[in-house]
Amino acid sequence: MSAFTDIRLEGVSYAFGTHTVLNRIDLSIKAGSIVALLGPSGCGKSTLLRLLAGLSEPKEGHVWFGERLVAKSGWMLPPEARDIGMVFQDYALWPHMSVAQNVAFPLKMRNVPGGERAQRVRQALERVGLAEFASRKPSGLSGGQQQRVALARAIVAEPGILLFDEPLSNLDSALRKSLCHEMAHLLRALGTTAVYVTHDRQEAQWLADRIVHLDGGEIASVRTVTSSSGEIA
Ligand SMILES: Nc1ncnc2c1ncn2[C@@H]1O[C@H](COP(=O)(O)OP(=O)(O)OP(=O)(O)O)[C@@H](O)[C@H]1O
Ligand SMILES: [Mg+2]
Known part of the structure; x- marks a missing residue:
């Protein structure tokens, strides 16, 4: 779309x-x-x-x-x-996944191949200023950082809404x-x-x-x- x-x-x-x-x-x-x-x-x-x-x-x-x-x-x-992409009040990140895995999830659901996926995850994390946190777990981030991860996850697949x-x-x-x-x-x-x-x-x-x-x-x-x-x- x-x-x-x-x-x-x-x-x-x-x-x-x-x-x-x-x-x-x-x-x-x-x-x-x-x-x-x-x-x-x-x-x-x-x-x-x-x-x-x-x-x-x-x-x-x-x-x-x-x-x-x-x-x-x-x-x-x-x-x-x-x-669509969504961002909620409580971040709704998956605690067992790294930041990069959380952000990659919508791309996996859309069957985007691995190489392209990694590149788009990197770009989304750069957009929200979190490039260096890719391998961290959400529990190792502040509230504001967690919400940036949720934002990166919402935009990574470039949804229309x-x-x-x-x-x-x-x-x-x-x-x-x-x-x-x-x-x-x-x-x-x-x-x-x-x-x-x-x-x-x-x-x-x-x-x-x-x-x-x-x-x-x-x-x-x-x-x-x-x-x-x-x-x-
Ligand atoms: N699962 C539910 N069962 C019954 N009533 C509900 C349910 N969820 C919400 N409501 C009722 O629907 C109305 C609207 O709720 P909604 O969650 O959309 O409000 P809101 O504007 O988002 O409020 P808030 O600013 O507190 O988040 C409220 O009167 C609420 O009590
Ligand atoms: Mg509400």
């Missing part, structure tokens, strides 16, 4: 039993843009991201990646068929700021479409082109970030 993929949600709803969590969401995300999903705890941010990832199935509506339908009521394309669920929430505020700016720079260099869940307004402003505010399972507002300094219109 092309590195430029737009995302479209049409009338997407989701419920846990009788509790409606997302209510007829309509949203278009332009290929190559970065959208932050902002909103209070419990408003449905992670639920919406899981729908994009293929970890949950919508109750109503349709999800499109470019021209490709990826989910509708009663059917969804599994995560591994979606050409990157999904982030509060990736910086476990880090202290100075590190959060610097890593957030680094991620913004990296995402723009890659040109990947990105959806970034956070409850931190500042992170959203540092990183995103548009900020979608969710409240009670509905879109309360969509705002465009007008300058790199993070002012919003």
Whole structure:
């Protein structure tokens, strides 16, 4: 798939039993843009991201990646068929694998041959500033370094879409700021479409082109970030 993929949600709803969590969401995300999903705890941010990832199935509506339908009521394309990369709050690295093995995993899943795999792993680790840590285990790294490994793993296969669920929430505020700016720079260099869940307004402003505010399972507002300094219109 092309590195430029737009995302479209049409009338997407989701419920846990009788509790409606997302209510007829309509949203278009332009290929190559970065959208932050902002909103209070419990408003449905992670639920919406899981729908994009293929970890949950919508109750109503349709999800499109470019021209490709990826989910509708009663059917969804599994995560591994979606050409996505994901980064979670808790890093979700495999503790028994080295940094390089963690990062190589998506390439193995795609049957990329060994030589090319090693080269792409090296490049991804260089991009996140961790080239010299390739043979370490995740337990020998700081939280910020572990999240960089998760980021390298998410980008190594050059997916069309990157999904982030509060990736910086476990880090202290100075590190959060610097890593957030680094991620913004990296995402723009890659040109990947990105959806970034956070409850931190500042992170959203540092990183995103548009900020979608969710409240009670509905879109309360969509705002465009007008300058790199993070002012919003
Ligand atoms: N497995 C589950 N079973 C039942 N209800 C759930 C489940 N997971 C989430 N919910 C409910 O769905 C709603 C939305 O949850 P979601 O995790 O999407 O919120 P969120 O916006 O990501 O919140 P946070 O900022 O705290 O991560 C909440 O009311 C939550 O209690
Ligand atoms: Mg959440």
